[in-house]
Amino acid sequence: MSILDFLAHGLTGSPTWLVIAYFFAVTQLTIFGTTLFLHRSAAHRSVEFHPLIAHVFRFWTWLTTAMVTRDWVAIHRKHHARVETEEDPHSPVAHGIWKVVFHGVTLYQEAKKDREMIMQFSQGLEDDFIERKLYAAHPNWGPSLMFFINLALFGFIGVAIWAFQMLWIPVMAAGVVNGLGHWWGYRNFETDDRSTNLTPWAFFIGGEELHNNHHAYPSSAKFQLRRYEWDIGWSVISLLRRLGLAKVLRIAPTLHVRPNIQLPDAETLKAAMTVRFELSKRYFREVIRPTLHDELAAAKRAGIRLSGRLRRGIASDGRWLSNEQREAMETWLATRPSLATLVEHRRRLNEILARTSKNAEERLEALRAWCSEAEASGSRALAQFAADLRGWSLAPQAV
Ligand SMILES: [Zn+2]
Ligand SMILES: [Zn+2]
Incomplete structure (x- = not known):
């Protein structure tokens, strides 16, 4: 095989449809790693995954995003605790919508420099050996490895996929969820913040579209709360639960109206x-x-x-x-x-x-x-x- 051949087709010589399918599969997996593992499990403790599943998510997040669990968890918990104030790491109300949409990553990088805050808001997280020695110590090795995997699989087009993969979380999570999810959409709940649900069918960003529901019940593993809403992340949790690979710890309460109660109790x-x-x-x-x-x-x-x-x-x-x-x-x-x-x-x-x-x-x-x-x-x-x-x-x- 010549070098030109390799650059054009990689080692697999995959047809275009397979390359496109690969692109959607890897980006969705990154989204799931973020919403299911980092967000619902590590930050909010609403669901617990089988150690093997948790590690797949962790490995994949390291491989494709360079985000460190502890940093992500702390910055996110601080967002909930200080929502829409100057101290909120990424509030469009406090920082302006354009800044959060287009410079969400800069805000995240800024926030993680404050190590005291990171430790304060990430209590309860335990770092194991591989976290200390590899994932947290060398966050950039993951994406570098991903670069060579894509190059080997598909040649030059693999590099283009890699570039999109690297943009996926900054654009979708930092920009769309953190920015638009506090700016545009509908509200089921009159929360103390400006959070919104972007769409009732939430399958593109792992269910994170239902951000107003999430702010109303942050410790709920299930984001869909109305009959017409769909949270794809919850569908994945339900599937894993049926397979005995996930344990749901908390979901949002539902209201029941008792008849004939004369006095509030x-x-x-x-x-x-x-x-x-x-x-x-x-x-x-x-x-x-x-x-x-x-x-x-x-x-x-x-x-x-x-x-x-x-x-x-x-x-x-x-x-x-x-x-x-x-x-x-x-x-x-x-x-x-x-x-x-x-x-x-x-x-x-x-x-x-x-x-x-x-x-x-x-x-x-x-x-x-x-x-x-x-x-x-x-x-x-x-x-x-x-x-x-x-x-x-x-x-x-x-x-
Ligand atoms: Zn929010
Ligand atoms: Zn949250």
């Missing part, structure tokens, strides 16, 4: 606190939105238009508005007393459910008082919401 409180992002979303949809709709129509008839930003701001109680915009929202609300009452009730409910210094008993008392006031408020939607809320409880988790 400890179970109600626990459920409301656990699913409080879902509660916020429901409150907006069932209680605030119908009135907001009417008020906007009335305002329009009177020649007053509320900007889209302020309208959306009401959904998150002005959390992402500037001070000036928030003031404008409050001023507008002040002229709409029935809407203002609903917003005020939401604030009080959120205060009760937030993990503040109040003890459980005081919190339950406050929730009971909130429910009776809501039912006497004169708003049918609010009264209905409070009546349902009394019966809330968590359905047993089918892990």
